Amino acid sequence: MNNQQGLRIGEIELGMTASYSQTITDADIKVFAGLSGDHNPVHINEEYASKSKFKRRIAHGLISASFFSALFGTKLPGPGCVYVAQNLTFRKPVYIDDTVTATVSVTSIDLSKNRVFFSTLCTVKGKTVISGTAEIFIPQTEDC
Amino acid sequence: MNNQQGLRIGEIELGMTASYSQTITDADIKVFAGLSGDHNPVHINEEYASKSKFKRRIAHGLISASFFSALFGTKLPGPGCVYVAQNLTFRKPVYIDDTVTATVSVTSIDLSKNRVFFSTLCTVKGKTVISGTAEIFIPQTEDC
Numbered sequence: 001m002n003n004q005q006g007l008r009i010g011e012i013e014l015g016m017t018a019s020y021s022q023t024i025t026d027a028d029i030k031v032f033a034g035l036s037g038d039h040n041p042v043h044i045n046e047e048y049a050s051k052s053k054f055k056r057r058i059a060h061g062l063i064s065a066s067f068f069s070a071l072f073g074t075k076l077p078g079p080g081c082v083y084v085a086q087n088l089t090f091r092k093p094v095y096i097d098d099t100v101t102a103t104v105s106v107t108s109i110d111l112s113k114n115r116v117f118f119s120t121l122c123t124v125k126g127k128t129v130i131s132g133t134a135e136i137f138i139p140q141t142e143d144c
Numbered sequence: 145m146n147n148q149q150g151l152r153i154g155e156i157e158l159g160m161t162a163s164y165s166q167t168i169t170d171a172d173i174k175v176f177a178g179l180s181g182d183h184n185p186v187h188i189n190e191e192y193a194s195k196s197k198f199k200r201r202i203a204h205g206l207i208s209a210s211f212f213s214a215l216f217g218t219k220l221p222g223p224g225c226v227y228v229a230q231n232l233t234f235r236k237p238v239y240i241d242d243t244v245t246a247t248v249s250v251t252s253i254d255l256s257k258n259r260v261f262f263s264t265l266c267t268v269k270g271k272t273v274i275s276g277t278a279e280i281f282i283p284q285t286e287d288c
Binding site for chain 2: 034035036038039040041043045053060061062063065066067069070072073074079080081083084085088139
């Protein structure tokens, strides 16, 4: 694998994993609010959030989920792959300044259809905040 | 519903929908690449993308999906709701300068558990690019 070409389907093995960790800060939340239009006050309004069930601001769930996209697109399988499906369950809130670790693990490979199936997990301090699964298509052509 | 309080569970009806349309530009793609770390060259490298099966750069799928988060968090049901689950199937690529219309529609309501279930759809020029479903929890408390 180089910067421009990810793993080919024949190079993928069951149990392969890739991880990425990032501290989610106010900057991430404001950027995602601007990108998506999701200005739900539980994310951007400290006074409102302090009266909510969470007691303080929480990050948008899709910020943490976006690390799966990054892992697929840049690490496993890497550049050239196509995102087919992503299922997400948001199990616990992610608070500002939480450090999220996203991990994708190969659970199944369909060589006839060039599909790879993953479990996708985000944790904070060892506790699951997002669980789910993903399906990735790896084109067979040499150049992508 | 006001700016700070979305619909209560008893105000939700089957078939209710909310939509949002946005043209996805290079700016959105660069912002999402920075936020997520997904610098897959199919999204950010025109020369690479021109040799790919897509022939030109495509947007990250989660940019379009983020409009679902915005619809839930700001329109239906609106502020205070909690994202429980989102399932996404990426059916067709979204190219730079495509105008994406995201629509969420109430398909089921569980009053006993304060859950609302939605179909979630993104289209470009009337064709489905993302399909899926979502589950939302609406807290019962007055203040959120």
